[in-house]
Amino acid sequence: MCGIVGVVSNAPVNQLxxxxxxxxxxxxxxxxxxVTQQxxxxxxxxxxxxxxxxFRTRNMRALPGASGLGQVRYPTAGNAFSEEEAQPFYVNAxxxxxxVHNGNLTNAQALRAELYSTDHRHINTESDSEVLLNVLAHExxxxxxxxxxxxxxxFAAVAGVHRRVRGSYAVIAHIAGRGMLAFRDPFGIRPLSFGRAPDGGVMVASESVALEGxxxxxxxxxxxxxAIYVTLDGALHAHPCAERAQLSPCIFEYVYLARPDSVLDGISVYQARLNLGxxxxxxxxxxVPPDEIDVVIPVPESSRPSATELxxxxxxxxxxxxxxxxxVGRTFIMPGQAVRxxxxxxxxxxxxxEFAGRNVLLVDDSIVRGTTSQEIVQMAREAGARKxxxxxxxxxxxxxxxxxxxxxxxxELVAHGRTEEEVRRIVGADALIYQDVEAMKRAIGALNPAVQGFDASCFDGVYVTGDITDGDIARMNQQRVKTGEDDEDASRLTLPNATTA
Structure with missing residues (x-):
């Protein structure tokens, strides 16, 4: 998960x-x-x-031009401590x-070898985004x-990218002296939207909140x-570039990742979370009989809408x-499990x-490893909760x-291979209530009938691209982001309820 933005404007874009x-x-x-262009x-x-x-003042002054793009990075592959793997990436031919790229290529290793042996292009980092850039450049x-x-x-080049690349990818690119290109993978797994300014400028971003704000x-x-292609004079061209496309966005965007004030693929994230509640x-x-519950308390932040509706x-x-x-920085930034x-x-x-003498229902957005949930349940007990x-x-x-x-x-997933009762004992709660997978899909999908389905693979094990095997998962686990500080704890997911969180 990363955040990306690109702009073609009539005025300097560095501050924008x-x-x-x-x-x-x-x-x-x-x-x-x-990166800006002038x-x-x-x-x-x-x-x-x-x-x-x-970005300091001196850095901003060194970014002239009326078009450009940017990224905030959340690493999932490669080396998290390498400055070279920060984006944007650039090639001169x-x-x-x-x-800039948001997503993860599932065939990056094969593409890397292909780029070297067939396309004669050099990849200098471990980042799959550099692989994607070189595939695009070759096409x-x-x-x-x-x-x-x-x-x-x-558009012919983007079609070539779709034929070669597998996985999830929302991409924004600038072609020097020509314009801005943006495209999504054939399943629309990662979000990407665009909007216009009153002066005719065009912005593409991961979430609508970046446009509105x-x-x-x-x-x-x-x-x-x-794909959309915006020339430097603001003319916008759009074209479908994949042979078979279906809208199956990542459902975890609505559960946790996106801001509640964003609208993704026509679905209000806030309303989705109310529906989940x-x-x-x-x-x-x-x-749990309702008369045994005295108060409902959310675990900040993402669970609040669901908790209020519940x-x-x-x-x-x-x-x-x-x-x-x-x-305090997010828990996933902490280098080791003890520190986390x-x-x-x-x-x-x-x-x-709020806890003393009460039976408390805690509401969280998700449970991943379970260690944070365990800690939060214990905090509630120490604060005086009866149940x-x-x-x-x-x-x-x-x-x-x-x-x-x-x-x-x-x-490492607390629910993998365990019953809900076994997870309940691990986290130490008097009762554990999980959302139902199909109910989750219906609750969110009802907000936009045009959505043909969701990638809910972390919940149901069904990978929408249809090409993921156990061997692929094992290989990708070996390529997971290297922290350089704690080889045993490579996950950087920031779910507020698990320590991955």
Whole structure:
């Protein structure tokens, strides 16, 4: 999961891209980068860290031009501590192409070998995004042999990318002196939308909140397999480039990853989470009699909409029982499991008066490893709760994700190979209530009938691309992001309820 943005404007875009990246900061906190274009020249600055730390005044002044792109990085493959793997990436031939990518290629290893042996292109990092850039560059070169670069050639190149690349990818690229290209994989797994400014500028971004927050009116989401090409004068061309496309977005975007004020593929993230609370309420009633629940308390932040709706339907008080310290880094940044466990207490503190003498229903968005859930249940007990029930707005996470969310291996997932009762004993709750997989899909899918399905692979083990084997998962686990600080703890997922969280 990363956040990406690209702009073609009539005015300098450095501050605009910076502001958009701040709005997408939740999608990646490991590194940030911006590239701008002026007079067919690219100007780039990227480094590890948060947006506010990476870009100083001197860096912003060195990013001139009326078009550009940026990324906030959440690494899922490669080396998290390599400055070279921060994006954007750049190649100088053909034309000069800079690119940012959100997603994960599942055939990156095979493509890397193919690029070297057949296409004679060099990959200098472990990043699958550099692989994708070189595939795009090669296809652009093929499409323009004996021809000028225009929309038809650009779309032919994207079609070539779709034929070769597997996995999830939302991409924005700039072609020096020509324009901006954006496209989604044939399943639309990772989100991408575009909008316009009153002056005719065009912005493409991972979430609608980045458009709205910078004065761009959202126009629509890119369709799966679709590409748009925006020339530097603002003319927009769109074309479907995949032979077979179906809209199957990642359901985890709605459960946790996206901001609640975003709309992805026509679905309000906030409303999706309210709907999850409604379906979860039915599960709770079948497990714990409502008269045994005194209060509903969310685990900040993503679970709040689900918790409020659940409390309303149960007729129970909704209370904020945990206060979050916003000045502590996300738990997934912590280098080791012992440090990560300690950081849960640094991030959250219980308000004892909301727990003392009560039967408390805690609501979280999901449970991954279970260690954070265990810690939070214990915090509730220490604050005086008589009984602690735990409800998850998402179903049990039983399978690895291969499309850009760095889930732990299946052996590290608390629900893998265990019954719900076994998980309940591990986290220490008096009752554990999970969302139902099919109910989750119906609750979210009902908000847009045009969505043909979801990738819910971490819950149901069904990978929408249809080409993932156990061998592929084992190989990708070996290629998971290298932290350089803790080889035993490579997962960087930030779910607030598991330490991966």
């Amino acid at each position: 891209i910076y502001d958009a990246l701040l709005l997408l900061q939740h999608r990646g906190q490991d590194a940030a980068g911006i 007079d067919r020249k690219f100007f780039m600055h990227k480094a590890k860290g948060m947006v506010r730390d990476v 053909p034309f000069g192409v800079a690119l 652009l070169e093929k499409a323009t042999r004996g021809a000028k670069l225009g929309p038809d050639e650009v 910078t004065g761009y009116a959202p126009e629509r989401d890119l369709a799966p397999g679709e 409604e379906t979860l309420a039915k599960r709770v009633v079948s497990t 409390a309303r339907l149960l007729g129970k008080p909704y209370r904020e029982g945990f206060v979050k310290n916003r000045y 466990k300690k950081s849960v207490r640094q991030k959250l503190n219980a308000i004892a008066s 602690v029930y735990l409800a998850s707005a998402a179903p049990p996470v039983r399978f690895p994700n291969v499309y850009g969310i760095d889930m732990p291996t299946k052996e």
